[in-house]
Amino acid sequence: MSSFDLADWLLDIWILATASLVAASCAMVGVFLILRRQALMGDAISHSVLLGIVLAYLISGSNSLWVMLLGAVTIGLITAWLSESLHKVSRLQSDASIGIVFTLLFSIGVILVSLYTGQIDLDQECVLYGEIAFVPFDTIIWGDMETGTDIGPRAFWLILIVFLIVLISITLGFERLKTVTFHPSLALSLGISIPFWHYFLMTLVSMTTVASFDAVGAILVVALLIIPAASAYLLAKSLKSMLWLAVLYSQLSVWIGYALSYWLNSSIAASIAVSAGLLMIVTLLIMQIRKVQQKRHYLQQLNTEQA
């Protein structure tokens, strides 16, 4: 009996570890999306990545980590490039061209998923929720199929790789990313290539969304990209503190969300996203209350001075 408990406990650990890494990667990338006012591009890429995954699977016939990453990054960059070109050539507003491109790519993805349901390891449900509860069961065997050792869930290793890539990229490129984000025209006048860093960021977004896909699905990942970063934006005084705060918010969301899902017996991924939103609401509430208090304090001071 006790060994069964241990197994159960291990499952929880795997789920939580995967969710934490997903949330942390999303939060870090999201910071730059918020600051560069490309929240909607994040939304678009996270949708169209579905098509990348399905196509990669259909073309290669395998669902190995690297094929998925490649497919997703390709489609992610295509989304960014197509939206931009459509905006330039047709003179549509940029958000309109983003909307047209991602709804189309996502639709094709969903249609393919429904056409091949049963033949590929995807269905409409997991597009939406992800299947973080099932993450621990899809494991990687190291070495021989029979004699090799089980080294843990596939989704966990994928997000770990992506998390490390994101972390290293942001650490190394921190100063450049800061300049490009804060003041594009200064960056340009200093000779920094804006398109390079733009597509660099889009690559990170695509990788993060595909790695999060198994865990939280295509749409909830938007919440994890945008909401913790936006909460951090409300408080942060420097880019570094914004990154730390965003990661902190994301981890809190994971823990609260996990508890919430346990309590309500609801989807873990959705509950984590909801918790991120709730934390933001709490932050906003505290800020508004303090604003009112400051105002009252100020008025009181004025009154006493007059008296």
Add this chain to the structure above:
Amino acid sequence: MSNQIPLQVEQLSIRYHHKPVLTDVSFSVPAGKTVAIIGPNGAGKSSLLKGIMGLTPVIQGNALFYGKPLAEKRLTTAYVPQREEIDWDFPIDVMDVVLMGRHGQLKFWQRPSQSDREIAEQALKDLQMWDFRERQISQLSGGQQQRVFLARALAQQASLYLMDEPFAGVDVATEKAIIELFKQLKAKGNTVVCVHHDLNTVSEYYDYVVLINSRLIAAGPTDEVLTQDNLNKTYGGRLSLLNDLTEQMYRSRLDNAHDSD
């Protein structure tokens, strides 16, 4: 280097969609002077600076910095944009903004060194902003924000400074600080080119004037060029036929369709 021309603009043309913003503007700027670019609203002053810095696409013409294209002379050129351009809510403090001026010298993985910090410190002190170094930029007044931008340009240690309306909407203290800065830069033999809109102060602040209104009207030393006749030409309306036809040309895409002979 000082005997060369810091900035030479050759036949620069810029358009916005089909509208000609600037057509065939050519002038050059002498070293060690303060230069004002003057013209009515919508005459293309800011676009001229942006075109020179490669921030906005030009359809024709180019700018040479000490006889070389910008790519080779980036480190000697500093650009101060208009304040409205950026998100002042951005989580960043004054010191970090000024340190950005040092990025031209650094590889992407490098962090600012101690000497970079000292340069930034000096720049902040020159503009009396050292006490504000830890402030978040949203907590600064308009004039202080302008001084941060100027300090950042100063930290670039350039020899040519291009500024887009540095005096717009600033307080008296900042205005004085900017004039002081001009004197310092000139003393070091540096060149300052500003978009300026206040005609009353031109002759006081600047040695050299470039008058534009869609086209170049005149360029030269302030006392020679700032004549009533030239001002009338600059502010007295545009050559409508010229602009109409240029616009028509862009609209029909003739400029591309035409073979160059």
Add this chain to the structure above:
Amino acid sequence: MNGFEPYPEIGFMQQAWHHLAVFWSFEDINATWVLIGSLLLGMSASVIGAFAFLRKRSLLGDALAHAALPGVMMAFLLSGSRDAEVIFFGALLSSLLGFWIIDWLPKNTKIKPDAALAITLSFFFALGLMLLSYIQTSEMANKSGLDKLLFGQAAAITEDDIQLLIWVTSIVLLTVLVFFDKFRLISFNRLYAKTLGVHVKFYEVLLAIMIVLSVVVGLQLVGVVLMAAILLTPIAAARFWSHQLSTLLILAALFGAISASLGAQISYVAPAMPTGPWIVVSLSILFFISFIFAPQQGLLKRYLDYRQLKQRVVQENILRTLYKLLEREHFQRNHFTLAEITALRSVSTADLTRSIQRLIKKHLISEKSNGYSLSEEGLLKAIKLTRRHRLWESYLSQHADLNSEQVHQQAERIEHILNKEQEEQIVAELMEQLDPHGAPIPKLPSQNLRETKNK
């Protein structure tokens, strides 16, 4: 959870045709209702989406559709019923709340409009999914089919839903019809509308409510996730066809109706197929067709125009070159070889001969044994062009302070578009009648001059 049935491999197409035949024979009353519903929805969503597009808030509909989800789930949780009206009311409330948040956040906090949209969209959607997963694991009766709201399922629609749909879309379309002028005004220029004393806030809220209504009522058919496209893509496609707002709206409505009914049919024929994605795909196809083939602003038309212009320019340049040669020979010789032409104009010989053939076809030049010569008509045209070129050169050099090389460059281009009035204006503003290179500006030959020449 209800998994989706994989398709039976054999007999699928026959079955599909059969379904389609039933659909269009109007025997199946439900199918007819679905068709009418989807047509109306396509129209109303496209029309109301057009105003969001014109107000540069293209993705507002996307956020509002996502925001409807938790309202639907809440309404179901609280009432336990799946009545169309109850669900509609819940969705309406939460969508409006979403609209308010999207508006409130950028005004009261540092958060920018695009982030506000993404925050609202993803938070409400997550909330909806959380409630949905809670409902699905709970013991509630009647809960199946709620998940069809995500991608839309035309086949699962009930008659109740359709009736509500018809009512609401009619209201939306009528409202647009009645307030067309006001909506246009505030979409075009909000501030100006305010100075006119128009109650802008009222119409903005009205417009928002109309968007919310269309979105909410369309959830069953299109689904939450892809509602954005049916609001946005039709007007974006229509924009390539016209500049007239009323025409645009009619076209957008047409595109929306076609796509919505197509999607509904596909989903009806193959019930496991979600409707929304098919609507979006057919809309996108319409969009790209418009983008490429629209008669005025399509990519193809723009390319063809450009090519035509290029040809015209080459031809006109040849005419002017021939005139220049004629001038050089003091009008004594009117036949010139290809070599003489290319000496003055650097055009590839292939291009040149092709253009010359075209000019010959137009009887502007004629081919003789000793070369090419300008015809009467060609000469007239060449004179006109040369005159314009030189007029413009002298105008530029007198007014714009340019050197003669720059002046020539400009005139090379402008000569092709100068019209008669502009030519007269230049003449009026010119002080001397010599071009800056010293060549005389030819006068247009008057009628009698031509006659004498003919003799």
